[in-house]
Amino acid sequence: MSYAYWIAVALLMLGLYTMIVHRNLFKKFVGMTIFQTAIILFFLLVSIKRDASIPIVPPGTTAAAGFMNPLPHALMLTAIVVAVATAGVAFAILIRLHAAYGSLEEDVIGAATPGDGTPPR
Amino acid sequence: MSDALVAVLLGLLLILAVGAVRAADLLVAAITLGVYGFVMALTWAAIGAVDVSFTETVVGAGATTVFFLAALLRTSRRRSAAPGRLRLGALLLVTAVGTLLVVTLHALPPLGDLAAAPSVHVSPRYLEGTRPETGTPNAVTAVVADYRGYDTLMETVVIFTAGLAGWLLLTREP
Secondary structure (H helix, E strand, O other), X not given: OOHHXXXXXXXXXXXXXXXXXXXXXXXXXXXXXXXXXXXXXXXXXXXXXXXXXXXXXXXXXXXXXXXXXXXXXXXXXXHHHHHHHHHHHHHHHHHHHHHHHOOOEHHHHHHHOXXXXXXXX | OOHHHHHHHHXXXXXXXXXXXXXXXXXXXXXHHHHHHHHHHHHHXXXXXXXXXXXXXXXXXXXXXXHHHHHHHHOOOOOOOOOOOXXXXXXXXXXXXXXXXXXXHHHXXXXXXXXXXXXXXXXXXXXXXXXXXXXXXXXXXXXXXXXXXXXXXXXXXXXXXXXXXXXXXXXXXO
């Protein structure tokens, strides 16, 4: 199953390429989301143990080998929630940008911005 | 964990990711990204990360899609058809970084290895301690709420800051 690492790398690179190439800021957000989920997928692949069950321990069990590694799960739980928080801020910024420039295309915003970087109006 | 199921889900993920990136209409991109998030959650459930899967279904595939649609309603769902810039440079960079990552993949422990570094140090301690020390059957809950409680506390600070930033951005007039 080690090909799963390859899929994570492919998704990571697709997200990076989208963030660089696309001029629409929503598309850049799509690329960022794919990048983030690919990293989470990679961490969760590391948590797999052979013939192990989900990390819920029934009474009277002490062997750790029978359960998936819970630490990457807990860390990635935090990563997902932080990703949603950054998504909220990103959308708020996009709404303000659209109100100020009437467009979310990178080149339109760049052309409308004077050299000193202050927004128009 | 079924290998065939994981293989199908991973293939579906690649197709959906390319679909979300290539969609001409941003509404289509938003919905495709939501489906991508849901299939990603299914993949994580299939590899045994059930708690992460629940969270991704609710906040990753659910809330983010709602935010995306709300932002599209207040802006524009159209985008210019002009091709992107820096295509060759981006392709070169992505190929270089991707090759570097793939070349170093062999240094990682094989999937499912019981002696892999992430699974040997503190992780067995969490799994063995969760019932006697915290009284919780779910080891992930024990790690989030007890063993690494400060992480979770700081996470709420991040969410509070993000909420504050969004509120200030959307309610103040320039």
